[in-house]
Amino acid sequence: MNIGQASAASGVSAKMLRYYEEIGLLPKAARTGAGYRVYSTKDVNTLRFIRRARDLGLSIERIKLLVGLWQDRERSSADVKRVATEHVAELDAKILELTAMRDTLQELADACHGDHRPDCPILHDLEGGGRSPEHRGTVTKDVPRGKGAAAGLPAECHAD
Amino acid sequence: MNIGQASAASGVSAKMLRYYEEIGLLPKAARTGAGYRVYSTKDVNTLRFIRRARDLGLSIERIKLLVGLWQDRERSSADVKRVATEHVAELDAKILELTAMRDTLQELADACHGDHRPDCPILHDLEGGGRSPEHRGTVTKDVPRGKGAAAGLPAECHAD
DNA sequence: CCTTGACCCTCCCATGGTGGGAAGCCCCAT
DNA sequence: ATGGGGCTTCCCACCATGGGAGGGTCAAGG
Incomplete structure (x- = not known):
């Protein structure tokens, strides 16, 4: 072939x-x-x-493991299950992360009139934690990407 | 600065x-x-x-749009909302996809004894649509990545 | 004045999977 | 023998980010 x-x-x-x-x-x-x-x-x-x-x-790495186990008559199903379970955990984490983003953004979109006027809570939020910061805090998971080095500077906002 | x-x-x-x-x-x-x-x-x-x-x-592309709108006093909030809504839709799609993966894998893991013996429904499923194919069909979304060109060949399975 | 250390510059490479494409060889059918 | 399709290798692109090399700059202290 x-x-x-x-x-x-x-x-x-x-x-x-x-x-x-x-x-x-x-x-x-x-x-x-x-x-x-x-x-x-x-x-x-x-x-x-x-x-x-x-x-x-x-991932390819995990598939390598699984293929190895698949071709190993001596494998224990526990090893296979572990690989699967680890992946489920990662999927769960990712789903949680995306869901938090989705919910925050959906809330903001719901609060936006969506008309011809420029006033918009979405931009307001992005601009500086607009609506009550604890609100954002509850919904948005602090994803470990930004290393949170954000220092001082009074939020004067508005770039225009 | x-x-x-x-x-x-x-x-x-x-x-x-x-x-x-x-x-x-x-x-x-x-x-x-x-x-x-x-x-x-x-x-x-x-x-x-x-x-x-x-x-x-x-995405960076969408952020470019938002920054542009942010700095535009003439913007309409509808434009901003549209960008946000598009992103929410993409997040939803991704979440659905990941959730389908997660559910399938979790089911398989649940069905796996996880002991020292080699018998494992996870491998059995990966091997060839193992447990009733319509079952897999309901849970696993056919994600549009593989172009589904999978042709014939009787499933003889087992590579060992 | 000179050294030291922290900072900045540009440029290259790697990630993870996947697709696109060019240049060139091979095989089969007409 | 010619054409078309398939195969080969090699390079590039994505997306957003980090790492590092090699070299210039600045400020503080001796």
């Missing part, structure tokens, strides 16, 4: 097939005399496994 | 300050004779605006 056929049969793009090989997620494919990669049915099964795992949002 | 002070006062890293300038999110900063960037209080306000917008997950 050529790379194109393996791609069509697995739902993984040829580009990704080469990439997965390069990063060691797949073993190096055998080659024809002309240098074409050759795949077996077994390879396609592995690829489908990988694709399903990607569909569940698993 | 130097870049370090502007960074500390706004919570945006110096690295990002330079980057935002490069991509045109910020106007080119004035320079001292030695080439040091100089920032004003007004710049810091803009930076805080940007940082808050990033905290809400807005």
Whole structure:
């Protein structure tokens, strides 16, 4: 089977097939005399496994672990479960983070008239924690991206 | 104000300050004779605006729009609201996607004994749509990443 | 005046997965 | 033998961010 056929049969793009090989997620494919990669049915099964795992949002690193476990008859299901559970925890964290953003923004949008006038609580909030700061505090999770070095400076606001 | 002070006062890293300038999110900063960037209080306000917008997950492109509207006295709040609403829609889509992943994976993990034995429904599912395919169909949203070109090949499974 | 240390500059690289595309070789059918 | 489609490698782009090298600058203290 050529790379194109393996791609069509697995739902993984040829580009990704080469990439997965390069990063060691797949073993190096055998080659024809002309240098074409050759795949077996077994390879396609592995690829489908990988694709399903990607569909569940698993990182390549974790998929490497899972493929290893999958091919290990001596594995313990506890190891597999742990990998899955870790990913669930990360998904939960991400969902929480996005939900907090969503809720804050939705509230602001709800409070915005959305008419031709310039007055807008969304901008007001972005400008300087507009509506009661404790309100923002409850909704917006303090995502650990900004290192919170924000120092003094009186909020004089308004850039125009 | 130097870049370090502007960074500390706004919570945006110096690295990002330079980057935002490069991509045109910020106007080119004035320079001292030695080439040091100089920032004003007004710049810091803009930076805080940007940082808050990033905290809400807005993309740089959308922040460019918002900053433009913010500085436009003639803006209509409808324009601002539209940008916010679009972002809320994207957040909702992402949350739905992640939640579907999470639920599927959680179900699989729940069904997994997690003991020393190798038998594991998680691997079984990844292997080939294991437990009743319509079940997977209901939970896992068909995220539009794989182009669904998955063709034939009988699922013989098991790569070991 | 000179050193020291903190700060700033530009430029390059890496991340994580994925797609796009160019230049060039190969295979099959007409 | 020619054309078209498939394969190869290599480079670039995304998005937003951090790290670091190599070199200039500034302020304080000796």
